[in-house]
Amino acid sequence: MVRRAELDWLRVLLFALLVPHHVAVGFVDWGVAIYGFVNDRLAGDGITLFIYWSHSWRLPSLFLIAGIGTWFVTSRGVGSRFMGRRLFRLLIPAIFGTMFLNVFGGYAVATATGESATFLAFWWTWLTEPVLRQIQHLWFLFNLAVYTLMCWPIFAFRSQIAARMVRPEFLLSALVLASAVAIVVLKPHAPALAGDNYQFVFYLLFFLGGFLVGAGGARLLDWSGRHAWWLLAAAAAMFAVKVVLLAAALAEDDAVGEALAAGGWVPLGLAPPNAVAFCAVEAATAWLWCCAALGLSVRFLSKPSDLLADLTRGTFPFYVLHFPIVLVGLNIAARVSFPWQVEFILVMVFVYGLTWMLWRVVDNLGLVAVLFGGKPSALSPPYSTNSVQK
Numbered sequence: 001m002v003r004r005a006e007l008d009w010l011r012v013l014l015f016a017l018l019v020p021h022h023v024a025v026g027f028v029d030w031g032v033a034i035y036g037f038v039n040d041r042l043a044g045d046g047i048t049l050f051i052y053w054s055h056s057w058r059l060p061s062l063f064l065i066a067g068i069g070t071w072f073v074t075s076r077g078v079g080s081r082f083m084g085r086r087l088f089r090l091l092i093p094a095i096f097g098t099m100f101l102n103v104f105g106g107y108a109v110a111t112a113t114g115e116s117a118t119f120l121a122f123w124w125t126w127l128t129e130p131v132l133r134q135i136q137h138l139w140f141l142f143n144l145a146v147y148t149l150m151c152w153p154i155f156a157f158r159s160q161i162a163a164r165m166v167r168p169e170f171l172l173s174a175l176v177l178a179s180a181v182a183i184v185v186l187k188p189h190a191p192a193l194a195g196d197n198y199q200f201v202f203y204l205l206f207f208l209g210g211f212l213v214g215a216g217g218a219r220l221l222d223w224s225g226r227h228a229w230w231l232l233a234a235a236a237a238m239f240a241v242k243v244v245l246l247a248a249a250l251a252e253d254d255a256v257g258e259a260l261a262a263g264g265w266v267p268l269g270l271a272p273p274n275a276v277a278f279c280a281v282e283a284a285t286a287w288l289w290c291c292a293a294l295g296l297s298v299r300f301l302s303k304p305s306d307l308l309a310d311l312t313r314g315t316f317p318f319y320v321l322h323f324p325i326v327l328v329g330l331n332i333a334a335r336v337s338f339p340w341q342v343e344f345i346l347v348m349v350f351v352y353g354l355t356w357m358l359w360r361v362v363d364n365l366g367l368v369a370v371l372f373g374g375k376p377s378a379l380s381p382p383y384s385t386n387s388v389q390k
Contacts, residue, residue, distance in 0.1 A: 007068060010293055011062070014062055041338075056289065063203045082155075094138045105136060106126060168219050179206075192263050227295060228292060231295050232295075249278075359372070
């Protein structure tokens with residue numbers, strides 16, 4: 001199997017973007033609905049816009065790259081051995097993380113909201129009385145496992161799919177259309193936050209779309225590289241339209257705007273303005289930013305290196321470890337009285353530093369690293385020397 005360095009660089013950068021995104025949620029007033037608490041000093045609308053921008057395409061990009069990676073992995077076979085290894089790699093860290101890592105983030109939330117139980121008592125309740133929210137950020141891994149199972153029959157036809165692959169612009173148009181239809185049909189009926197409800201189908205289309213991108217070989221990657229600046233301009237314009245439509249809904253009524261952003265306005269008896277257009281723009285925004293990111297990666301991040309190999313090995317464990325540390329960092333920041341900008345930077349340094357140090361420790365514990373998503377370096381395949389004209 002041959003890897004593309006630009007895909008690994010993009011994957012590393014997207015997972016690195018998780019930290020400022022998740023930290024930022026702790027510095028906006030509506031973050032209390034997600035984390036249960038927020039910082040004592042809040043940021044302004046600029047941080048809200050950053051969260052909204054990153055959320056509009058970061059997760060779709062990760063599912064897209066996961067789908068591309070699945071194409072390469074299935075080149076070695078799509079039988080029960082493939083599925084067993086895939087589920088093992090996804091579910092072992094997800095289950096272990098939920099039981100033994102996320103509890104630290106859960107306890108940080110509990111103490112920030114007035115919980116007086118000791119950590120051991122809290123952990124015992126965590127293990128014996130589990131609830132769905134304990135999964136926290138690891139829903140991504142559970143969704144990937146389900147998507148892999150759902151698409152398993154499709155993987156068996158990889159050769160036929162590759163032989164009939166259409167031109168990149170036609171593939172992208174079809175994926176945007178399918179995603180828009182999914183959002184238009186499903187989003188009005190239930191809100192989504194963490195890969196549930198309409199997002200479940202939306203992200204599934206990005207995962208499947210990534211598999212189709214892989215089936216096309218280097219065609220869509222190289223096409224994105226040649227049109228990177230046009231894709232970036234289109235993505236920025238589409239995001240601006242999305243913001244304007246949402247702002248118009250919020251100006252009409254806060255509840256209407258919030259329902260348009262999250263979904264589920266039909267059960268609430270609401271009718272957001274331009275809802276169909278907003279749903280279509282949401283789909284187009286995500287795909288355009290994904291392709292722009294791919295194109296820029298092809299143009300500027302196509303060279304492999306020892307640093308990239310090291311970062312790539314640490315990306316999955318970094319993801320598993322980082323979120324409980326974010327919540328602990330936000331808990332600490334809420335107890336001090338520095339300007340929010342200083343606290344924001346300090347929390348990010350704390351999360352990046354502690355997460356990476358823990359990964360370095362775990363990486364030297366042999367098979368224990370598997371529990372955190374670790375993988376022996378010997379299993380990392382070589383990179384492709386493919387390039388695109390700059």
